[in-house]
Amino acid sequence: MSRLLIFIFSLCVVYSQNGNDQIKLVQVDVKGHQVTSEKTIIFTAGLRQGQTITTADFPRAIKRLWQLGLFQDVQIHFNEETEEGLSITIAVEENFILGEIKYQGSKVDSYIASQCFLYLGENHFAYDQLSLGQNIDYWLSIHNVTFNKTIRDQSIRYLFGELNLNKKFYQLSFGQKKKLQLLLLMLVNKPIWILDDPFNGLDNDTIIKITTLLSKKLENKGIIIIASHQNLAIPHRTYDLT
Numbered sequence: 647m648s649r650l651l652i653f654i655f656s657l658c659v660v661y662s663q664n665g666n667d668q669i670k671l672v673q674v675d676v677k678g679h680q681v682t683s684e685k686t687i688i689f690t691a692g693l694r695q696g697q698t699i700t701t702a703d704f705p706r707a708i709k710r711l712w713q714l715g716l717f718q719d720v721q722i723h724f725n726e727e728t729e730e731g732l733s734i735t736i737a738v739e740e741n742f743i744l745g746e747i748k749y750q751g752s753k754v755d756s757y758i759a760s761q762c763f764l765y766l767g768e769n770h771f772a773y774d775q776l777s778l779g780q781n782i783d784y785w786l787s788i789h790n791v792t793f794n795k796t797i798r799d800q801s802i803r804y805l806f807g808e809l810n811l812n813k814k815f816y817q818l819s820f821g822q823k824k825k826l827q828l829l830l831l832m833l834v835n836k837p838i839w840i841l842d843d844p845f846n847g848l849d850n851d852t853i854i855k856i857t858t859l860l861s862k863k864l865e866n867k868g869i870i871i872i873a874s875h876q877n878l879a880i881p882h883r884t885y886d887l888t
Contacts, residue, residue, distance in 0.1 A: 670698045670731030678738045682716055685788045690714060691736055692773055693722075707736075716740060764836040766827050766844055772815045778802075778826065779811035785830045793833060805829050805855065821847045828856055838869045845874065 674695045676684045688694060691707035704722055711720045719739035726733045772781040782802070786793055802809065805825045818826065824847045831839055845853050860870055 667700055668698055669700070671695055671734060672728070672731035673725070673733040675725075675733075675735040676738070677735055679740060681740060682714075682738070687711065687736055687738060689785075689788055693734065693736065711736075711738065762836055763838045763840060764831050764834060765840045766831055766842065772823070772826060772830075774816040775814060777812045777814055778809065778818070781815055781826065782811075782830065782833070786833060789834045791834055798833065801829060801833060805852065821849065821852070824848055825852060828859075832859060835863075835868075839863070839871070841870065841872045841874075843874055844872065 671693060672695065674688060674693055676687050679687060690710050692703065692710065693699065693707050708720050708722065711717060717738045718741050719737075721737045723735040723737055724732060725735055773784075776784065782798065802811070805828065806822065809822075815823070815826070824844075828844060831841075844856065848856065863870060
């Protein structure tokens with residue numbers, strides 16, 4: 647943790663001395679990842695090519711990546727700064743994996759993980775300043791999912807009821823933010839979902855809706871791995887890890 651805090655401080659010092667508060671990212675590279683997909687890292691960091699950011703976005707990006715719990719080290723390297731903008735590399739060192747994970751006979755690497763796995767944890771992976779609709783559209787775009795707008799809106803109404811899609815993410819309640827995470831999982835619909843306390847912060851009606859959707863995924867031969875403190879009203883095997 648000390649390495650993380652020291653690096654965040656050094657980033658702030660460098661840019662405060664330059665006096666350059668607005669920064670355009672002309673190139674964003676990722677290195678050091680083996681299991682975690684590049685798209686997941688860039689999406690979580692919130693540092694995208696062509697984006698104009700401020701100095702505060704660098705420590706915020708490192709914090710968001712750190713909170714995923716997947717890395718033992720996260721750094722942002724400044725490669726080159728020109729008149730057009732700044733080129734950076736997000737360098738990560740993933741936590742050790744004990745043993746080996748295989749899916750359909752193949753060892754899980756970054757490609758298989760990006761194609762087959764979706765993870766929902768305690769931390770929200772949406773952008774505060776983007777609207778609900780913008781977060782949904784961006785999430786679908788990075789996963790190369792094309793959705794009929796009518797079907798998308800029906801899915802939104804199923805979980806949210808009537809909700810203004812122009813509402814900013816930071817304006818949503820904790821429960822609404824959790825619903826958005828679950829909605830994004832459902833719209834992308836990878837074969838394997840890994841969920842950490844998915845019902846936390848949800849009302850009973852929403853829990854019933856989510857449970858129905860989880861049951862349908864299992865009926866369609868999907869795989870769901872859930873860590874939860876609550877009893878599950880779906881067919882499952884329980885493993886006590888205490």
